[in-house]
Amino acid sequence: MSTDTSFATRSREENWLPVLELAVEEVFEIMVGCRVKPVAQFEHTPNEEFTAMIGLAGALCGILTVSCDAKTAHQVAKSMLGDTANSAEEVGDALGEICNMIAGNFKNKLAGTDERCMLSVPSVISGGEYSLHSLADGNSVETVLLFEGAPVAVRLQLQG
Amino acid sequence: MPFAFNCKVDPKSLISSTRLWEPQTGAEAPIALPNNVVDLILCLTGEETMTTDTACAKPSPEENWLPILERATQEVFEIMLGCQVKPAEPSEHKPIGGFTAIVGLAGALCGVVTVCCAAKTAGQIAKGMLGDTGDSEGQVVDALGEMCNMIAGNFKNKLAGTDERCMLSVPTVISGGQYSLHSMANGHSVETVLLFEDAPITVRLQLQS
Numbered sequence: 480m481s482t483d484t485s486f487a488t489r490s491r492e493e494n495w496l497p498v499l500e501l502a503v504e505e506v507f508e509i510m511v512g513c514r515v516k517p518v519a520q521f522e523h524t525p526n527e528e529f530t531a532m533i534g535l536a537g538a539l540c541g542i543l544t545v546s547c548d549a550k551t552a553h554q555v556a557k558s559m560l561g562d563t564a565n566s567a568e569e570v571g572d573a574l575g576e577i578c579n580m581i582a583g584n585f586k587n588k589l590a591g592t593d594e595r596c597m598l599s600v601p602s603v604i605s606g607g608e609y610s611l612h613s614l615a616d617g618n619s620v621e622t623v624l625l626f627e628g629a630p631v632a633v634r635l636q637l638q639g
Numbered sequence: 640m641p642f643a644f645n646c647k648v649d650p651k652s653l654i655s656s657t658r659l660w661e662p663q664t665g666a667e668a669p670i671a672l673p674n675n676v677v678d679l680i681l682c683l684t685g686e687e688t689m690t691t692d693t694a695c696a697k698p699s700p701e702e703n704w705l706p707i708l709e710r711a712t713q714e715v716f717e718i719m720l721g722c723q724v725k726p727a728e729p730s731e732h733k734p735i736g737g738f739t740a741i742v743g744l745a746g747a748l749c750g751v752v753t754v755c756c757a758a759k760t761a762g763q764i765a766k767g768m769l770g771d772t773g774d775s776e777g778q779v780v781d782a783l784g785e786m787c788n789m790i791a792g793n794f795k796n797k798l799a800g801t802d803e804r805c806m807l808s809v810p811t812v813i814s815g816g817q818y819s820l821h822s823m824a825n826g827h828s829v830e831t832v833l834l835f836e837d838a839p840i841t842v843r844l845q846l847q848s
Contacts, residue, residue, distance in 0.1 A: 534743025534751075534808025541809050542743075568821070575823045599743025599808050600750050600824040600847050609815030612777075614784040638809050 486538045486589075486596075495589075495635070500622050502585040503633050506577060507626065511558040515624040515631070523623050523630035528552070529570070530604045530611055531578035538595035539586060541615045541637035545578040549605070551629040567605065575601035581633060615639075704798075704844065709831045711794035712842050715786060716835065720767040724833040724840070732832050732839035737761065738779070739820055740787035743808035744795065750824045750846035752791040754783060758814070760838040776814070784810035790842060 500517050507515045527546040535541050547555070549570075556564040556573035564573065579601045586596045604611065617639030623630050709726050716724045737758035744750050756764070758779075765773035765782035773782060788810045795805045813820060826848030832839050 532741075532811060534745065534811075536743060536745040536806035536808045540806075542811055571821045572823060575821075579823075597745035597749075597806065599745045600822060600845070602741060602751055602820060602822045604813055604818055604820050606815065606818030609813055609818035612780045612784075612812045612814070613809060614781065614788075614811065615809040636809070 489589075495618075495620050496622060498588050499581075499585055499620050499633060499635055500624070502588060503581050503622065503624055506580045506584055507624075510577060510580060511555060511626070513558070513626065515626050517622050518625050518630065520621065520623045520632075523625065525551070525623070525630040525632050527611075527632070528605060528607060529574055531571075531574040531601055532604070532611070533575075533578050533582045533601045534599035535582060535586065535596055535637075536599065537597050538591075539589070539637065541617070541635060542613050543578060543582040543585070544611065544634045544636075545574060545581065545631065546634070547574075547626070547631045548629065551626060551631060552605075554627055554629075571603035571605060575603045585635070704827075704829050705831060707797050708790075708794055708829050708842060708844055709833070711797060712790050712831065712833055715789045715793055716833075719786060719789065720764065720835075722767070722835070724835050727832050727834045727839060729830065729832045729841075732834070735839070737814065737816070738783055739813045740783040740810055741813070741820070742784075742787050742791045742810045744791065744805055744846075745808065746806050747800075747804035748795060748798070748846065750826070750844065751822050752787060752794065753820070753822075753841075753843045753845075754787040754790060755841040755843070756783075756835075757838060760835060760840060761814075763836055763838075780812040780814065784812045787812075794844070 504515055507513055525546055526548040528549040529552040530544050530546040532542050532544045535543065552570050552574050553565070555577060556570040559573045559576070560569060564570065579598065582598055613636045615636040615638045617637040619637070620635045621632065623632050625631070713724055716722055735757040738756055738761040740754045742752050744752065761779050761783050762774060764786060765779040768782045768785075769778055773779070788807065791807055822845045824845035824847045826846040828846070829844045830841065832841050834840075
């Protein structure tokens with residue numbers, strides 16, 4: 480895996496947390512029709528029954544994940560697709576699409592990144608007992624936002 | 640649901656970021672967005688499609704990527720573990736998903752490669768790579784993730800013209816007793832099961848159409 484060193488350096492030197500938070504807020508506003516705001520992470524830790532993840536490759540190499548509990552994932556799906564969105568597949572698709580749009584929106588906000596960073600396809604993990612380990616060994620940015628009172632964690636983990 | 644578009648976001652940036660309209664990943668939405676959202680974004684941007692290279696996005700009907708994936712996997716096991724693995728009949732060896740390593744492909748080839756095996760098998764792979772000291776969960780995760788990364792890299796290198804136009808993301812490993820993994824890749828899928836010390840390992844390539 481080759482990573483553009485200028486972006487690896489930038490990720491350490493620049494504060495990308497506000498950029499990530501803005502990207503998340505915009506996607507929720509457009510796709511779910513609601514405003515979400517960052518909260519203190521230590522006060523709000525989601526029960527990560529659903530995790531959507533997408534890979535970033537090229538100048539910016541890593542993964543972006545969106546995690547929340549099952550109830551919140553269902554609410555996101557219903558807000559996007561209507562009350563008929565009940566199946567696990569629809570819920571997974573909705574959360575995966577949110578993850579995909581957050582990643583795309585985030586990279587588009589970083590000057591010079593868009594054309595040299597590409598996204599893979601979202602994948603969604605669900606279940607009551609799992610752990611997710613990224614082999615990305617570089618900078619990590621994380622925010623927790625409240626959606627209808629429930630925490631949603633968004634994490635960007637980059638290759639060094 | 641009322642839809643208010645009172646944001647400061649550049650809608651074009653969202654268009655280009657979303658898989659829904661990325662030509663490299665297909666023109667059809669995997670989920671049905673509300674029509675007002677689709678119409679509004681398309682109206683604001685004035686564009687529905689973009690051009691990109693899709694030459695390697697999917698194999699032609701006569702192409703069969705299964706032998707290439709199998710060969711890529713066998714070579715990595717041979718180099719990294721010094722052992723030969725042979726494809727087995729998938730129906731006779733149901734995968735047991737204690738550990739799943741996943742790496743994304745982006746660019747001309749867009750999708751994911753996953754390597755799935757039981758916890759015991761993942762531990763044996765780690766020991767084969769790292770020696771008897773490779774028994775902590777962190778080392779098992781690193782070993783399986785690296786195997787997945789190498790299989791994906793070896794596979795794409797074997798496809799003529801793909802190497803430079805397809806890039807890999809960072810491997811991620813899922814472990815646990817109760818989980819399911821669902822890829823949103825909606826295109827061509829290739830899967831092989833190989834036996835490593837008599838235990839099945841499932842290697843799957845799922846592509847976006």
